[in-house]
Amino acid sequence: MNVLVISGSIRENASTLKVARHLTATLSSNEAIQAELIDLTVYEYPIWKEVFHLDENPPEECRILHDKLFACDAMIFITPEYNGSYSLALKNMIDYYGLKVFEKKAIGISAVSVGALGGIRAALQLQQLVLAIYASPVPQMLLIPQVQTRFAEAGELLDASFANNIDRFLQDFIWYAEALFGKRKSEQSASSIKLN
Numbered sequence: 001m002n003v004l005v006i007s008g009s010i011r012e013n014a015s016t017l018k019v020a021r022h023l024t025a026t027l028s029s030n031e032a033i034q035a036e037l038i039d040l041t042v043y044e045y046p047i048w049k050e051v052f053h054l055d056e057n058p059p060e061e062c063r064i065l066h067d068k069l070f071a072c073d074a075m076i077f078i079t080p081e082y083n084g085s086y087s088l089a090l091k092n093m094i095d096y097y098g099l100k101v102f103e104k105k106a107i108g109i110s111a112v113s114v115g116a117l118g119g120i121r122a123a124l125q126l127q128q129l130v131l132a133i134y135a136s137p138v139p140q141m142l143l144i145p146q147v148q149t150r151f152a153e154a155g156e157l158l159d160a161s162f163a164n165n166i167d168r169f170l171q172d173f174i175w176y177a178e179a180l181f182g183k184r185k186s187e188q189s190a191s192s193i194k195l196n
Contacts, residue, residue, distance in 0.1 A: 008090030021155025074177035081119035118143030140172035
């Protein structure tokens with residue numbers, strides 16, 4: 001199963017990137033999962049004014065990310081909380097690529113904050129957005145308060161007491177991701193049998 005872990009902040013030294021590194025490494029330790037980190041700062045897109053279309057010859061890096069999103073089986077969105085909501089960069093990316101790359105996939109939600117609430121307002125709003133793109137938000141969210149004390153730059157977990165939160169989130173995420181992945185596979189097989 002192919003999983004994309006998307007760091008949804010484009011700020012320098014973003015806390016979401018530290019979390020994304022940790023989650024990607026943890027998922028990659030599972031032999032059944034191929035996890036890839038997507039850092040939105042790498043793509044440096046302008047503000048998107050219209051929905052992505054392959055036949056309109058988009059920039060190469062836009063095509064590359066489209067292909068990764070389309071091919072993956074599940075995703076994790078990691079967002080900071082900005083003024084009570086999620087990252088504009090993440091919303092921009094979601095709006096640009098539209099429904100086809102997201103629909104019928106499990107999407108885990110993680111939110112980070114330097115305060116005590118762990119970005120819960122952003123996370124709850126992001127779950128609503130995931131429903132709007134015809135994907136399935138994993139009910140168990142990973143909220144990370146005081147994120148600056150929990151992860152090192154390279155993604156190492158500094159706070160061992162927080163490991164249980166991560167494990168519970170990833171267990172739920174993998175369960176939903178595998179269930180939807182299996183259902184999509186069976187639908188594709190049934191479809192190919194009808195066509196033959």
